[in-house]
Amino acid sequence: MKKITMVMFLLLGAVFLNAQKIEIKDDNVLLDGKKILKSEKINVFQYSFYTLDDNEILMFRMFDNETPQYQADDYYVINFLEQRVKVQCTDFSRVVSGLGMNSKKNMEKLMAWLLKEKVITPEGTVNADKVAVFYDKYDEKILERTVR
Template sequence: MTVKKLFAIILLAVSANLYFSQEVEIKDDKVLLDGKQILRTEKINMIQYSFYDLKNDDEILLYRAFDNETPKYVNDDYYSLNFLTEKIKVETNDFSKIASFMNSKKAMEKLVKWLLKEKVLTPEGTLNPDRVAVFKEKYDQNITDRTIR
């Protein structure tokens, strides 16, 4: 492969990534997508966030992190995404999608980006019911039902 072809492929990959990337920011309890507000958010505490639509101010998503009652052992930690209007809950221990070293706001920005990428959340800030179901099939690990107490 020539240097010109390699350079063209790299340039195409970088430009495609820049074209499809969207800037998500949480500022003053507003979720902004490319500078336009799409949701309202409420930080309840470090491990719990609520997201509200702008149309009816309905709570559409509740994020909660759980330490599984073992605060010093992190390998069993998980989080749940409760899509309230769709009555669907997703529990997963894959923090790689939202990981942000002890910064819950940045983690929630990553969460919104992930939901946008998966088309669960539309750019207008509404949930896509079909994609929520697909998201559950892809990522739900059903942790609560598998945990012995």
């Protein structure tokens, strides 16, 4: 029994040691302390991300679907600007951290997700092939289903 417990702790330790730390500090996206992107908070619902040489590559925006009191129809869009791809999604568990009131923490969670999916590289570039895969996996085509 002790051997099984030790193996479990070693496996968990290895997982945590390999985890990359994402932080947004002073409008910079840091990966393990190294600056990979710049960020700009437009408002509580919108962020833009730039390469280190100021090319805008990504925009995140949340929408309340014009029903602020009814949250079940809320969604967000991740706009990959150079690829002209918009991913529309309702799964806020991937981008909302804790109670969701800290937009900086939410964007750190978004960046961690994009890095995990290899859409954003550790060098701060967008992998266009992975954007297509990301779109296929997560886009819910919200606006196509919305009657206006």
